[in-house]
Amino acid sequence: MFGVKVWVDNRSSVEAVYADGTFSGTVDCSSLTEGIHILKSQSYDYCGHLSSIGTVSIFIDNTEPFVTLGNPLICQTSGNITATGSATDNIGLKYVVVSFTGPSNWTGTATLSGLTSEDWSIPTIPLPDGDYIVSVTSYDYANNASVSDTSSISIDTGIPMCEITFPGGDSVVGKIFRIEGTHRDTGGGLSAGVAFIRSVSITE
Ligand SMILES: [Ca+2]
Numbered sequence: 231m232f233g234v235k236v237w238v239d240n241r242s243s244v245e246a247v248y249a250d251g252t253f254s255g256t257v258d259c260s261s262l263t264e265g266i267h268i269l270k271s272q273s274y275d276y277c278g279h280l281s282s283i284g285t286v287s288i289f290i291d292n293t294e295p296f297v298t299l300g301n302p303l304i305c306q307t308s309g310n311i312t313a314t315g316s317a318t319d320n321i322g323l324k325y326v327v328v329s330f331t332g333p334s335n336w337t338g339t340a341t342l343s344g345l346t347s348e349d350w351s352i353p354t355i356p357l358p359d360g361d362y363i364v365s366v367t368s369y370d371y372a373n374n375a376s377v378s379d380t381s382s383i384s385i386d387t388g389i390p391m392c393e394i395t396f397p398g399g400d401s402v403v404g405k406i407f408r409i410e411g412t413h414r415d416t417g418g419g420l421s422a423g424v425a426f427i428r429s430v431s432i433t434e
């Protein structure tokens with residue numbers, strides 16, 4: 231019988247998988263308090279010989295980080311989008327991932343800045359027109375993850391157009407006359423079609 235035992239502090243051990251001079255396994259510390267603990271390992275052989283106990287100091291972090299999406303992304307008239315926000319953790323942030331889901335998807339890792347690494351931002355990214363859902367996920371060094379509230383954004387680079395189609399130019403009209411026109415737009419703003427102005431009163 232030979233193998234490796236791994237345990238935390240003085241609690242019950244788990245048997246680690248031994249293979250080719252290395253060992254690996256999973257240690258469940260969900261019942262332990264946050265903070266500093268000692269991870270220990272010891273190997274044993276067929277004759278019952280025991281190795282010295284190896285120790286590693288670990289910090290158990292069960293607290294999820296917190297992340298927010300900063301600048302309100304309501305309606306962008308440019309397809310070049312950026313986003314900023316903040317994130318915090320009790321120990322430290324590992325990274326922040328930002329995702330745009332819509333007509334074209336974009337996912338990238340934000341840049342953390344500031345003395346406390348609490349501010350994040352993404353570079354300017356080009357996205358085609360349409361409606362997008364933006365979400366931000368932060369990870370700490372223990373791989374605890376936290377997702378921000380999602381935000382919606384409409385990217386609309388299409389400029390609306392409006393023109394009078396009736397009466398035509400140089401028309402002779404009475405005091406009261408009918409007017410017709412069309413408006414068109416792209417990018418999720420006005421919908422294409424024909425609009426009728428029901429009544430207009432013009433005074434000098
Ligand atoms: Ca944490």
Ligand SMILES: [Ca+2]
Nearest residue numbers: 388416417419
């Ligand atoms: Ca538009």
